[in-house]
Amino acid sequence: MTVSYKANILLVDDREENLTALEAILSSLDQNLVRANSGEAALKALLERDFAVILLDVVMPGMDGFETATHIKQREKTKDIPIIFLTAEGIDRHRVFRGYASRFVDYMTKPLDPWLLRAKVEVFLELDRLKRQLHSQTELLRRDLSSSAAGVEMVVAELSALVNELNDTLEEVRERSAGDQRVLDMVQELDAPTQRLTRLVQALRPQR
Numbered sequence: 001m002t003v004s005y006k007a008n009i010l011l012v013d014d015r016e017e018n019l020t021a022l023e024a025i026l027s028s029l030d031q032n033l034v035r036a037n038s039g040e041a042a043l044k045a046l047l048e049r050d051f052a053v054i055l056l057d058v059v060m061p062g063m064d065g066f067e068t069a070t071h072i073k074q075r076e077k078t079k080d081i082p083i084i085f086l087t088a089e090g091i092d093r094h095r096v097f098r099g100y101a102s103r104f105v106d107y108m109t110k111p112l113d114p115w116l117l118r119a120k121v122e123v124f125l126e127l128d129r130l131k132r133q134l135h136s137q138t139e140l141l142r143r144d145l146s147s148s149a150a151g152v153e154m155v156v157a158e159l160s161a162l163v164n165e166l167n168d169t170l171e172e173v174r175e176r177s178a179g180d181q182r183v184l185d186m187v188q189e190l191d192a193p194t195q196r197l198t199r200l201v202q203a204l205r206p207q208r
Contacts, residue, residue, distance in 0.1 A: 005132075007052035007125050008032045012042040012068065013086070014060040022055060025114045026121060039063030043071055046078050052128035053121055054083045069105070082124045084108060084117075119176075126173055130166060 009031050011022045019035050026033055034051070036042040040063055042056070054072070058065035065085055072078045085107040108117060 005129075006030065006032050007128055008034055008049055009121065009125075010034050010036060010042060010045055010051045010054040010056075012036045012039070012054065012060075012065070013057040014038060015057075018057065021112075025112070025117055029118065029121065029125070031125065039065070039068030039071075042068055046072065046075070046081075051078075051081055053124040054081055055117075055121075056083050056085055058085055058087045082106065082127075084120060084124075086110060086112065123173060123176065126169065130169060133162065133166060 009026060009029075011019055011026075011033060013019050013022070014037050016037070019037070023033050023035075031052075034045055034049075036045050039060060042054070045051075056065045056068060060068075069083055069085070072081065072083065083105050085105065087107055088110050106120060108120070
Protein backbone atom coordinates (compact mmCIF):
# COMPACT_ATOMS: atom_id res chain seq x y z
CA MET A 1 0.00 0.00 0.00
CA THR A 2 1.36 3.44 -0.97
CA VAL A 3 1.66 5.89 1.90
CA SER A 4 0.91 9.45 0.80
CA TYR A 5 3.69 11.91 1.52
CA LYS A 6 3.03 14.69 4.01
CA ALA A 7 5.21 17.79 3.96
CA ASN A 8 6.50 19.41 7.15
CA ILE A 9 5.41 22.98 7.92
CA LEU A 10 7.28 24.81 10.70
CA LEU A 11 5.20 27.17 12.86
CA VAL A 12 7.32 29.56 14.96
CA ASP A 13 5.73 31.79 17.61
CA ASP A 14 6.42 32.33 21.31
CA ARG A 15 2.70 32.41 22.18
CA GLU A 16 0.87 29.09 22.46
CA GLU A 17 -2.47 30.64 21.47
CA ASN A 18 -0.95 31.88 18.20
CA LEU A 19 0.46 28.43 17.42
CA THR A 20 -2.94 26.89 18.14
CA ALA A 21 -4.60 29.41 15.81
CA LEU A 22 -2.11 28.62 13.02
CA GLU A 23 -2.77 24.90 13.44
CA ALA A 24 -6.52 25.52 13.20
CA ILE A 25 -6.08 27.50 9.97
CA LEU A 26 -3.75 24.96 8.33
CA SER A 27 -5.17 21.67 9.63
CA SER A 28 -7.34 21.23 6.52
CA LEU A 29 -4.18 20.94 4.41
CA ASP A 30 -3.48 17.58 6.12
CA GLN A 31 0.29 18.11 6.41
CA ASN A 32 2.69 17.73 9.36
CA LEU A 33 2.50 20.89 11.46
CA VAL A 34 5.57 21.28 13.70
CA ARG A 35 5.58 23.81 16.57
CA ALA A 36 8.53 25.88 17.74
CA ASN A 37 8.07 28.43 20.54
CA SER A 38 11.35 30.31 19.95
CA GLY A 39 13.96 31.02 17.30
CA GLU A 40 16.33 28.59 18.99
CA ALA A 41 13.69 25.83 18.91
CA ALA A 42 13.06 26.55 15.23
CA LEU A 43 16.75 26.16 14.35
CA LYS A 44 16.88 22.89 16.28
CA ALA A 45 13.83 21.57 14.40
CA LEU A 46 15.49 22.47 11.09
CA LEU A 47 18.45 20.27 12.01
CA GLU A 48 16.17 17.29 12.58
CA ARG A 49 13.94 17.29 9.49
CA ASP A 50 13.19 18.98 6.17
CA PHE A 51 10.48 21.61 5.82
CA ALA A 52 8.47 22.82 2.84
CA VAL A 53 7.72 26.26 4.34
CA ILE A 54 8.27 28.20 7.58
CA LEU A 55 5.73 30.54 9.20
CA LEU A 56 7.82 32.83 11.38
CA ASP A 57 6.60 35.40 13.90
CA VAL A 58 8.66 38.59 13.81
CA VAL A 59 8.35 39.75 17.43
CA MET A 60 9.68 37.15 19.89
CA PRO A 61 11.76 37.50 23.06
CA GLY A 62 15.43 36.60 22.76
CA MET A 63 16.08 35.63 19.15
CA ASP A 64 13.45 37.46 17.10
CA GLY A 65 12.15 36.51 13.67
CA PHE A 66 14.72 38.55 11.75
CA GLU A 67 17.67 36.97 13.56
CA THR A 68 16.15 33.50 13.20
CA ALA A 69 15.70 34.05 9.46
CA THR A 70 19.30 35.22 9.14
CA HIS A 71 20.53 31.93 10.64
CA ILE A 72 18.20 29.96 8.37
CA LYS A 73 19.43 31.74 5.24
CA GLN A 74 23.07 31.25 6.21
CA ARG A 75 22.74 27.45 6.29
CA GLU A 76 23.25 25.70 2.96
CA LYS A 77 20.63 23.07 3.75
CA THR A 78 17.90 25.54 4.73
CA LYS A 79 18.64 28.72 2.76
CA ASP A 80 16.04 27.99 0.07
CA ILE A 81 13.16 27.11 2.39
CA PRO A 82 10.39 29.69 1.86
CA ILE A 83 9.67 31.86 4.91
CA ILE A 84 6.39 33.68 5.55
CA PHE A 85 6.98 36.40 8.15
CA LEU A 86 3.98 37.03 10.40
CA THR A 87 4.05 40.70 11.38
CA ALA A 88 1.92 42.84 13.70
CA GLU A 89 0.13 45.95 12.54
CA GLY A 90 2.42 48.97 12.59
CA ILE A 91 5.62 47.15 11.60
CA ASP A 92 7.08 48.77 8.52
CA ARG A 93 7.08 46.30 5.64
CA HIS A 94 10.43 47.70 4.48
CA ARG A 95 11.88 46.61 7.80
CA VAL A 96 10.57 43.11 7.14
CA PHE A 97 12.40 42.88 3.83
CA ARG A 98 15.60 44.64 4.90
CA GLY A 99 18.20 42.01 4.08
CA TYR A 100 15.52 39.55 2.91
CA ALA A 101 14.72 40.85 -0.59
CA SER A 102 14.45 37.29 -1.83
CA ARG A 103 11.95 35.19 -3.75
CA PHE A 104 12.07 32.84 -0.77
CA VAL A 105 10.57 35.37 1.65
CA ASP A 106 6.98 36.58 1.98
CA TYR A 107 5.03 38.26 4.73
CA MET A 108 1.50 38.58 6.15
CA THR A 109 0.13 41.12 8.61
CA LYS A 110 -1.84 40.15 11.70
CA PRO A 111 -4.73 39.65 12.18
CA LEU A 112 -4.22 36.91 9.60
CA ASP A 113 -6.62 36.22 6.77
CA PRO A 114 -7.11 32.41 7.07
CA TRP A 115 -8.02 31.93 3.40
CA LEU A 116 -5.04 33.93 2.14
CA LEU A 117 -2.62 32.18 4.50
CA ARG A 118 -3.81 28.74 3.37
CA ALA A 119 -3.56 29.80 -0.27
CA LYS A 120 0.04 31.02 0.14
CA VAL A 121 1.06 27.86 2.00
CA GLU A 122 -0.61 25.65 -0.61
CA VAL A 123 1.47 27.24 -3.38
CA PHE A 124 4.71 26.63 -1.45
CA LEU A 125 3.63 23.03 -0.77
CA GLU A 126 3.04 22.50 -4.48
CA LEU A 127 6.47 23.91 -5.32
CA ASP A 128 8.03 21.63 -2.69
CA ARG A 129 6.27 18.62 -4.23
CA LEU A 130 7.62 19.56 -7.65
CA LYS A 131 11.18 19.86 -6.32
CA ARG A 132 10.96 16.44 -4.65
CA GLN A 133 9.51 14.92 -7.80
CA LEU A 134 12.31 16.35 -9.93
CA HIS A 135 14.90 14.99 -7.51
CA SER A 136 13.37 11.52 -7.34
CA GLN A 137 13.06 11.22 -11.12
CA THR A 138 16.65 12.33 -11.61
CA GLU A 139 17.76 9.61 -9.19
CA LEU A 140 15.58 7.07 -10.99
CA LEU A 141 17.18 7.99 -14.28
CA ARG A 142 20.70 7.66 -12.88
CA ARG A 143 19.93 4.28 -11.36
CA ASP A 144 18.19 2.64 -14.29
CA LEU A 145 20.06 3.89 -17.35
CA SER A 146 22.59 1.08 -17.01
CA SER A 147 19.88 -1.58 -17.36
CA SER A 148 18.73 -3.33 -20.54
CA ALA A 149 17.34 -1.46 -23.54
CA ALA A 150 13.84 -2.58 -22.60
CA GLY A 151 14.37 -1.26 -19.09
CA VAL A 152 15.53 2.08 -20.43
CA GLU A 153 12.46 2.36 -22.66
CA MET A 154 10.23 1.71 -19.65
CA VAL A 155 12.05 4.37 -17.62
CA VAL A 156 11.83 6.87 -20.48
CA ALA A 157 8.08 6.28 -20.84
CA GLU A 158 7.57 6.83 -17.11
CA LEU A 159 9.75 9.94 -17.07
CA SER A 160 7.94 11.33 -20.10
CA ALA A 161 4.58 11.07 -18.31
CA LEU A 162 6.00 12.71 -15.20
CA VAL A 163 7.63 15.54 -17.17
CA ASN A 164 4.23 16.28 -18.71
CA GLU A 165 2.71 16.33 -15.23
CA LEU A 166 5.42 18.68 -13.96
CA ASN A 167 4.89 21.10 -16.84
CA ASP A 168 1.12 21.05 -16.33
CA THR A 169 1.50 21.69 -12.60
CA LEU A 170 3.95 24.55 -13.12
CA GLU A 171 1.50 26.17 -15.51
CA GLU A 172 -1.32 25.76 -12.98
CA VAL A 173 0.79 27.38 -10.25
CA ARG A 174 1.60 30.27 -12.61
CA GLU A 175 -2.09 30.88 -13.22
CA ARG A 176 -2.98 30.71 -9.51
CA SER A 177 -0.16 33.09 -8.55
CA ALA A 178 -0.33 35.59 -11.40
CA GLY A 179 -0.14 38.54 -9.02
CA ASP A 180 2.65 37.24 -6.79
CA GLN A 181 6.04 37.93 -8.38
CA ARG A 182 7.97 36.09 -5.67
CA VAL A 183 6.11 32.84 -6.34
CA LEU A 184 6.46 33.35 -10.09
CA ASP A 185 10.23 33.74 -9.62
CA MET A 186 10.31 30.44 -7.74
CA VAL A 187 8.33 28.76 -10.53
CA GLN A 188 10.83 30.19 -13.01
CA GLU A 189 13.65 28.59 -11.01
CA LEU A 190 11.99 25.18 -11.41
CA ASP A 191 11.56 25.69 -15.14
CA ALA A 192 15.25 25.18 -15.94
CA PRO A 193 15.66 21.67 -14.41
CA THR A 194 12.27 20.64 -15.77
CA GLN A 195 13.27 21.67 -19.29
CA ARG A 196 16.62 19.89 -18.95
CA LEU A 197 14.79 16.74 -17.93
CA THR A 198 12.41 17.18 -20.88
CA ARG A 199 15.32 17.44 -23.34
CA LEU A 200 17.01 14.42 -21.78
CA VAL A 201 13.87 12.31 -22.10
CA GLN A 202 13.54 13.35 -25.74
CA ALA A 203 17.17 12.42 -26.41
CA LEU A 204 16.71 9.00 -24.80
CA ARG A 205 13.65 8.10 -26.83
CA PRO A 206 14.51 5.46 -29.44
CA GLN A 207 14.81 6.87 -32.95
CA ARG A 208 12.23 5.41 -35.30
